[in-house]
Amino acid sequence: MKVIIGTVKELSGNFFAKDEYGDVKELHVGDPITKDMLVYGADMAMVRMHT
Numbered sequence: 640m641k642v643i644i645g646t647v648k649e650l651s652g653n654f655f656a657k658d659e660y661g662d663v664k665e666l667h668v669g670d671p672i673t674k675d676m677l678v679y680g681a682d683m684a685m686v687r688m689h690t
Contacts, residue, residue: 641673652684 640645647654647670659675672678 641675643671644674645672646670647672650684653681654684655681666688 642651647666647668650666650668654675656666656670656676656678657663658673666672666678
């Protein structure tokens with residue numbers, strides 16, 4: 640079972656997530672982020688994190 644560690648709240652630019660199987664998907668507001676994901680942005684993408 641995948642463990643959700645966060646949710647996309649806001650995006651500025653294009654962001655993507657790669658899972659443990661190498662599958663890549665573009666992220667959108669409301670998407671869950673799981674522990675196994677590597678999240679990265681395209682050129683000029685900006686991130687603001689809340690803790």
